Amino acid sequence: MTALRKPYRSRWEYAGWAAAVSFSALLLLSVVTNPNFHWEIVGEYLTAAIIIEGVWMTLVLTAVSIVFGVLFGAILAVMLRSPSSILSRLALSYVWFFRGTPLLVQLIFWFNLAALYPTIGFPGFEINATHLITPFFAAAIGLTTNEAAYMAEIIRGGFESINRGQTEAASSLGLRPRHVTFRILLPQAMKVIVPVIGNQTIAMLKNSSLVSVLGVSELLHSAEIIYGTNYQTIPLLIVASIWYLAMSTVLSVAQHAVEKVYGRSTNRIATVAQVSNGA
Amino acid sequence: MSAVAVSARGIVKRFGSRTVLSNVDFEVLTGQVSCVIGPSGSGKSTLLRCLNSLEEIEGGEVRMFGELQGYLPTPDGGYRRLSPGRLAEQREQVGMVFQNFNLFPHMTVVQNLVCAPTLLRKETGPAAREHAAELLSMVGMTGYEASYPAHLSGGQQQRVAIARAMMMNPRVLLFDEPTSALDAERVSEVLDVMKKLAKAGKTMVVVTHELGFAREVANDVTFMDEGAVVEAGSPAEVLGSPKRDRTRAFLSKVL
């Protein structure tokens, strides 16, 4: 029979808990009982059709800009590391520009692109820009191109974190540069990159609210539309916040799960386990 | 007299303003083992890396079986660096084993081995796996096919790395201090594999601090110091009765 052993706890920890719990309870009480928050309106609109549509649009924008941001960012990262100075400088300028100007400004630029270039293309094949650049298109392009600049740096950092010996070992086997990049370095870089992409996704969830200025009916814009007519600004911002919190909570949980998988098998990455099949 | 496998003539290598190799000559005959010894920072690794075109050189030329390595001669008597693809092609015939093993951590042992021959379409998947099984048995690593490098000891990783380098059937094997990162009791298991390869007639260049190995296996020993070859000859000459003071000083420190 082994005696029950308890871990050490400081007296202050109990005191801290007591203080934290009572403070939170009081805060909650004051928020819940304050009639100015209009919780009945919050409840009324929480699942309103237009809000749900906004939630969908936010998810779509986040997914599109992260997926294409990663793809485009990976291309930029490969260019950044390229021995060709044209490619690396092109990528460097891109990153410099898109990280160096405010996202909001970039979005408005894309939105107004049609005013700057009424037609896009070359003589014989021209597209009417006003038709092409819908608010959604401007939003998706704006978020993606901006995200790609950040992803490029993230992915480049992932590559840089790999020991130089890996490249040398791969080269000495006669592997071509593309094999070295995609079969040897990229899978190892993923370990560093994936958790950061999780962070970026959560940030994008909220950054996507910026496109409300373009009139894209994502979550925040949906809330704005409603309070524009009923003037219940605070309750509707609470509605939007509840949804943002819910979505980022789900994403955080997913992120931790992914990180656990990567942490558990520090040296195993399933995606490349097929090399032996000569794929 | 066997043919020259590796020949380096007048190699000059600079890092910025620093000359790391100054006019180095080095030669290995087919089927022979050549050991390179010397103090830390003397340029041994750099020489090995130049042989495999992992470094660009500022002077001289490296030939493998007569073929100029890393460069194309230009009409004006100069050299132009080969394209990355051509460099890779040349490296196919040279295997390299590193101090830190450098196995691919995201691949199992067998994947590490079959990766190059299958990606480069030298062997089909099944043929490569059969070839891998043969080599793993040669290095005494049968049964570890599905293990990941992180779960192997240093000596085991290095034996796998040797097998991996052998998968491309290289005509020359380069070793850069293959046992320096190993615990003392693991050193011999790697040296035994290397002796086996030497007996089988592999052409090998071995940078090492293991003078016992050099004495027993090497046909030639080259002593380098401060980026230059100080003394070269048979193990008996260089290790037994060195002519130069610097060689003597180094040997007395190592022994």
Ligand SMILES: Nc1ncnc2c1ncn2[C@@H]1O[C@H](COP(=O)(O)OP(=O)(O)OP(=O)(O)O)[C@@H](O)[C@H]1O
């Ligand atoms: N990439 C590099 N950039 C600048 N200097 C370098 C580089 N690689 C090597 N050197 C320098 O070149 C010299 C020779 O290095 P090298 O690694 O060839 O020595 P070594 O004989 O292999 O030494 P060790 O026994 O420590 O491995 C050293 O002084 C080192 O600092």
Ligand SMILES: [Mg+2]
């Ligand atoms: Mg060295």
